[in-house]
Amino acid sequence: xxxxxxxxxxxxxxxxxxxxxxxxxxxxxxxxxxxxxxxxxxxxxxxxxxxxxxxxxxxxxxxxxxxxxxxxxxx
Numbered sequence: 001x002x003x004x005x006x007x008x009x010x011x012x013x014x015x016x017x018x019x020x021x022x023x024x025x026x027x028x029x030x031x032x033x034x035x036x037x038x039x040x041x042x043x044x045x046x047x048x049x050x051x052x053x054x055x056x057x058x059x060x061x062x063x064x065x066x067x068x069x070x071x072x073x074x075x
Contacts, residue, residue: 021046048074
């Protein structure tokens with residue numbers, strides 16, 4: 001798998017409003033896993049060209065159902 005090079009911007013205060021992109025991975029039971037929690041899919045979901053912030057969200061219910069989401073903010 002090739003690394004994804006995102007543009008780097010020294011000015012960390014954007015002039016435009018930020019878009020939010022989200023991608024999630026879900027696990028049900030022991031063997032069933034579906035989804036994609038990559039930064040690339042989150043940026044494609046919101047058509048983001050420049051990334052300013054990346055967050056991770058995770059939930060777990062008795063180890064029977066869990067989710068891992070990547071939230072990307074950018075323009």
